[in-house]
Amino acid sequence: MNIKHYEIEIERENPFANCKLGRKKYSSVLTKIVNSYPYGFVLALNNKWGTGKTTFVKMWEQDLKNNHYQTLYFNAWENDFEDNPLTALMGELKSITTKETEPEFKKTLRKASTMTKHIAPIIVKAIADRYIDTEGVREAIVGVTKGLTDVFENEVDEYQKKKKSISEFRQSLSEFIASTNKGKPLIFIVDELDRCRPNYAVSILEQIKHFFSVSNIVFILSIDKIQLGNAVKGVYGNADLDADEYLRRFIDIEYSIPEPEEDIFYNYLYEYFKFDDYFGSSERSRYTGVERDKSNFLETCRLLFTNAQIPLRQQEKIFAHTRLALRSFSWGAHVVPEIFLFLTFIKIRHDDFYRKMKSKSLSIKEFQERFLGVIKIEINEETDSQLLWLEVYLVNVYNNSLKGTYYGTPLIIRDDITSERKLNVVSIIKKDADHEFISILDHINRGRGPGGLDLTYFTRRIDLLEDIRT
Template structure:
């Protein structure tokens, strides 16, 4: 049994073979874009964190290689220990250098060193200003750092000379790429830009714009634009800066990978984590009340993971934790998949609500109001009945929990005059469906012995405080 979702294996011969989201077609769109505008541009692939961008990017990178493109993959987050992104970017380009082209690349590096002038004393000054109070010591340290940077400053001391150095760097780099890439543009992929230090992210953007705006090199930025925008505001010290307008200075084309079709990914996860090993066990299915648990689990999954309301990474986390927690249930124990999966879902996306349930701090109306906020965009004609069952389980098990025993008399009572049950709690899913809601409670009471369970039956196992059995 898998306890976590491993990184997908990328077959060099068929990069998208193991893609479960049918995303090869989007790579073909992007490759077509590169073929159409090969003179050089900046492409941003903008999707939320946790939506599978990195996996897609790596698959596409291999596909580009298979189609004759030279590519560089640079993880900005893993490399933001380097203060000057120019050093890291040139270091990645050097990997592609043929031995015969080494002198040409060294010439470009010399030009790059000119662009780094004053960086060392500036960094040193910022450090001593923060940590050292004595002016004489400050000046001494800065003087030493200036001495160390003299190798960069010998050739250029004036502004006009630096502008010339930028032009020469661009020209040299453009010739180098054109001479070493068989007539195709170099694809330089920068991933995790939104996760690295804000000032480092901004510095990368600035250097791409000023130093690398040349023909035959295409930068692909894999970003969460909203998070990157927050980083930009942080660097410039104002939340009033228009980060979208700022990013337009650097990004020529923006693309978002379409969301996968509903229910595709969670069905794959159901198989990957081996839920059938438990839910379909013969020793479990022999109990009539447990035999339909697989169907119930998949039905509630279809609802909870519809509308693309959570990321792929969150889905992985929910299914991984569900399978682990499921191991503490015996073959003859009630799982009640609707409430079991909903509570884990809630723990991941709204832990505050989950903790309030555990701490018994909610009234029944408050419990229902918070529940409604989570599932309101999932209610439709097809889902209403199952969601009412979920609501009923939640209300009943929470009522049992706060009263520490089976208390159906808090849910409905017998009306002796009318000789039928009278509902005391009304559905928030459909406030005009009292008869249907009452019928759900009566079904639980009459046909299933699970009605005496309380929330702790699930939360203790979800929180892994019960022993592993299976």
């Protein structure tokens, strides 16, 4: 049984064979864009963290290779130990050299070396005065015979040399790339840029713009634009900087991979983590009242994952934790998948809510309001019944935990005059639904149902405080 989601295997001949999100069609669109503008540009794949960008670009990269494109994949986050991004980028380019193209690469490398030489260490005396008190040391550093005019002239000369070296480097780089790929552009994928040290990320952008903006190279930046924009603001120390406008200087085309179709990913995760090994096992099937466990679990997945745009990576984490905690239930135990999954969901997504529930510091009304804020779903005729059931289950479990506390109170009371049973709370999901609320409470409290379970029964398992089956 898996307790974490491993990287998806990318088959060489059919790279999208194991894609569970139907994204091959988007790689075809992007490849056509590359074909339409083969002379070089920067394309940003802009999606939030945890939406599967890395898996997608790796699959697309293999698909490009299969179509005879030359590609490079550069994980900027894994390489931000290198102070100068130019060193890392040139190192990646070196990997595509052959015996025939090595002379061209070495020529380009020499141009890069010339370009990156720092201006000669000439320190103007006026600057040295700020830091050094000893006159003799000052004069030795500045160079006694150098005057300010000489310094300025030298800086102008160095500026011209550097400007020329940049032009020569770009020309040499373009010629090198042209010699490696038979007329097709090099596809240079830069991934995880938004996770780098901010100054490193900005430096990569600047160097791509100023040094690598040549024909024959298409850069693919896999980014979360909002996070990258925050990095830009941090580097420039200006929270009011228009980061979006700044990034437009570097990005020619922006593309966002559409969200996967509803139901696809959580159904895949259900199978990947083998929940049927428990819910569909012969051992569990011996018990009554468990027949709908699987369907209730998946219906709750639909409520939680298809309406709040939960990142795929967080969905993986929720499923992995849920599957591990599920091993603490015996074959005949009440699981109540709706409650179990929801509580695991908020432990990972809304820890403050989870901790306040455990500490019993919320009133029933406050609990219901937090519940409504978490589900983030439109309540309509299609969803109100299921949401009402979930609300009743959760309110009942939480209220069972409140017994003997300040907030403890019966959910149902009897009228002193008519003896009619009345609901002591108001549903936040469905107004004027007292009768339905009471009916659901009666159902779950009937016989040996789960109505008597309290919050601790679930949280001890979710917090991995109970033994698990081996």
